[in-house]
Amino acid sequence: MTTATQFAVTCHGVTKTYGTGPDRVPALRGIDLEVAAGELLMLVGPSGCGKTTLISVIAGILDHDEGEVRVFGEDLKAAKQNARTRFRGRNVGFVFQAFNLLPALTALENVAVPLLILGEPRKRALERAQATLEKVGLAERSGSLPAQLSGGQQQRVAIARALVHEPRLIVCDEPTSSLDHETGHKVMQVMRSVALSQERALVVVTHDARIFEFADRIARMDDGRIQKVVSSPAEL
Amino acid sequence: MNRVALKMLMGDRAKYIGIVFGITFASLLITQQMSIFVGIMARTFGSIADLSQPDVWVMDPKVMMIDDIKPLQSTQLYRVRGIEGVEWAVPLYRGLLKARLSNGSFQTCTVTGLDDTTLLGGPPEMLEGRLEDLRLTDSVIVDIAGATGRLAKPAATPEGRPTPLKLGDTLEINDKRATVVGICRVQRTFQSQPVVYTTYSRAMSFAPRERKLLSFILVGLEPGARAPEVCERIQERTGLQAVTRDDFIWMTMNYFLKYTGIPINFGTAVLLGFFVGIAIAGMTFFNFTQDNLKQFGALKAMGTTNGTLLRMILLQSSMVGAIGYGMGVGAASLFGYLTRNSELAFRMPWQVLAISACAVLFICVVSALFSIRKVIKLEPAIVFKS
Numbered sequence: 001m002t003t004a005t006q007f008a009v010t011c012h013g014v015t016k017t018y019g020t021g022p023d024r025v026p027a028l029r030g031i032d033l034e035v036a037a038g039e040l041l042m043l044v045g046p047s048g049c050g051k052t053t054l055i056s057v058i059a060g061i062l063d064h065d066e067g068e069v070r071v072f073g074e075d076l077k078a079a080k081q082n083a084r085t086r087f088r089g090r091n092v093g094f095v096f097q098a099f100n101l102l103p104a105l106t107a108l109e110n111v112a113v114p115l116l117i118l119g120e121p122r123k124r125a126l127e128r129a130q131a132t133l134e135k136v137g138l139a140e141r142s143g144s145l146p147a148q149l150s151g152g153q154q155q156r157v158a159i160a161r162a163l164v165h166e167p168r169l170i171v172c173d174e175p176t177s178s179l180d181h182e183t184g185h186k187v188m189q190v191m192r193s194v195a196l197s198q199e200r201a202l203v204v205v206t207h208d209a210r211i212f213e214f215a216d217r218i219a220r221m222d223d224g225r226i227q228k229v230v231s232s233p234a235e236l
Numbered sequence: 237m238n239r240v241a242l243k244m245l246m247g248d249r250a251k252y253i254g255i256v257f258g259i260t261f262a263s264l265l266i267t268q269q270m271s272i273f274v275g276i277m278a279r280t281f282g283s284i285a286d287l288s289q290p291d292v293w294v295m296d297p298k299v300m301m302i303d304d305i306k307p308l309q310s311t312q313l314y315r316v317r318g319i320e321g322v323e324w325a326v327p328l329y330r331g332l333l334k335a336r337l338s339n340g341s342f343q344t345c346t347v348t349g350l351d352d353t354t355l356l357g358g359p360p361e362m363l364e365g366r367l368e369d370l371r372l373t374d375s376v377i378v379d380i381a382g383a384t385g386r387l388a389k390p391a392a393t394p395e396g397r398p399t400p401l402k403l404g405d406t407l408e409i410n411d412k413r414a415t416v417v418g419i420c421r422v423q424r425t426f427q428s429q430p431v432v433y434t435t436y437s438r439a440m441s442f443a444p445r446e447r448k449l450l451s452f453i454l455v456g457l458e459p460g461a462r463a464p465e466v467c468e469r470i471q472e473r474t475g476l477q478a479v480t481r482d483d484f485i486w487m488t489m490n491y492f493l494k495y496t497g498i499p500i501n502f503g504t505a506v507l508l509g510f511f512v513g514i515a516i517a518g519m520t521f522f523n524f525t526q527d528n529l530k531q532f533g534a535l536k537a538m539g540t541t542n543g544t545l546l547r548m549i550l551l552q553s554s555m556v557g558a559i560g561y562g563m564g565v566g567a568a569s570l571f572g573y574l575t576r577n578s579e580l581a582f583r584m585p586w587q588v589l590a591i592s593a594c595a596v597l598f599i600c601v602v603s604a605l606f607s608i609r610k611v612i613k614l615e616p617a618i619v620f621k622s
Binding site for chain 2 (some may be wrong): 055086090
């Protein structure tokens with residue numbers, strides 16, 4: 001099923017509708033999009049335009065109705081649920097708007113979670129988590145609980161968690177929306193410098209125009225469609 | 237992921253304590269009420285359990301339990317002695333007689349008359365005096381609870397304390413003089429009267445004149461004789477009811493189970509504990525899962541399979557179950573220990589612990605099932621909803 005490709009993600013004619021009958025709400029109306037490996041693509045657009053639905057489909061946590069989505073050549077919709085879950089575990093990293101860190105775990109333990117999910121021994125997982133926390137500049141806060149960290153620090157922990165198992169695709173949902181301008185910038189700098197590599201693609205959903213400068217390309221969505229894809233914020 | 241599951245559970249301290257408290261309370265209530273139930277049931281057959289020597293009890297066919305006495309003709313004793321497989325057979329009198337105390341008041345006692353020759357069927361533990369002293373004139377042995385309680389000499393002043401009966405003190409039983417020659421300890425019985433032991437012939441003199449006074453015939457079997465077969469032979473040839481000691485214990489217990497409200501009363505309390513446990517533990521555990529749905533969703537999105545999530549929830553549930561069960565059983569044991577010298581019937585055999593464990597397990601499984609269903613059906617896309 002895997003094919004050699006330079007694209008991390010390819011979407012062709014992807015549709016998704018929520019609800020049935022009179023309550024039907026079309027969220028995606030035929031999306032065509034490609035994200036290259038080593039690229040940071042931002043998805044922008046008004047609320048309700050389908051951005052979050054699209055990254056959910058790309059990340060393999062939501063089934064689309066029609067069309068084709070391949071992530072590193074893999075058709076996730078065709079895979080069985082457990083296989084898809086395992087694929088996500090190995091290949092996809094998540095950064096959520098609300099961080100979604102486990103409040104009872106320390107920053108270090110939170111970062112180690114994806115490795116533990118993959119079955120890595122605890123000791124080794126914690127060592128790798130510590131190394132990743134160092135990359136995002138939070139080594140000294142490894143023993144802190146999420147509640148003891150600032151918003152920016154929590155988001156960096158979330159980024160470390162998304163990176164620790166070296167996934168090939170990272171999807172981020174409004175990673176800077178709950179951060180102030182300066183912290184948001186720092187977080188995006190970390191994302192670009194640490195997360196992005198030739199083998200890894202980043203798809204970032206955002207409303208925050210202040211971070212557009214970090215994108216390689218920006219896809220503007222509206223009403224379930226990709227309106228345009230540009231290379232610089234000025235072209236939007 | 238086990239450690240993650242436990243940390244998630246214990247991280248929310250208030251809910252964790254709430255769940256453990258719910259299960260502890262259920263476990264305590266179930267264990268304590270069942271132990272009291274077992275204790276009370278054990279009292280129903282205390283008089284039978286005290287007599288370890290007889291293999292078979294012979295009685296009127298209509299007798300349903302130890303206190304349901306329908307006297308036999310004394311000649312039946314000789315008929316039983318002649319049956320194949322019977323090594324010995326002795327009479328036992330058991331009846332309620334009134335004893336007159338030194339202040340003139342009366343107290344009903346359970347009088348047990350033992351075979352004059354062998355004194356078989358005597359008290360299991362002598363605290364003072366000797367069983368053989370029953371062969372002395374007018375002698376009786378009194379149980380310690382009766383001697384220090386209802387048969388004690390009343391206090392001389394209203395503030396004073398009653399004086400326990402001691403060796404050499406006398407009573408009047410049915411206007412006949414009785415001298416205390418021993419103090420014994422017997423198992424508490426369902427009847428709360430003092431227990432008085434004497435010889436069979438003296439018991440006959442204490443008892444009001446009746447045509448038949450023989451309450452039971454106690455039978456010992458010849459070596460190699462099988463109890464069920466001997467019982468059958470006794471029934472065939474005498475028309476009497478013959479049962480083994482264990483069967484008589486069960487007969488007595490079944491009588492109380494069938495004809496009294498005890499099982500319903502205690503069953504209600506046990507059920508209450510069970511449902512309270514399900515309600516508190518189940519709802520709190522469900523709420524805990526509900527509150528953590530986003531976290532479970534995040535774990536699911538990050539690649540945790542349903543099987544792993546299932547194991548995590550079962551582990552969380554087992555952990556609170558084990559702690560709650562241990563604390564509940566511990567509290568029930570402490571309750572039993574603290575009340576060991578009181579009137580309260582409390583007996584905690586391993587079966588009570590096993591039933592309580594099963595009940596707690598059931599509570600935990602039900603609690604976990606609600607949560608598991610919710611988590612398994614959870615769409616991981618929930619993580620992107622703000």
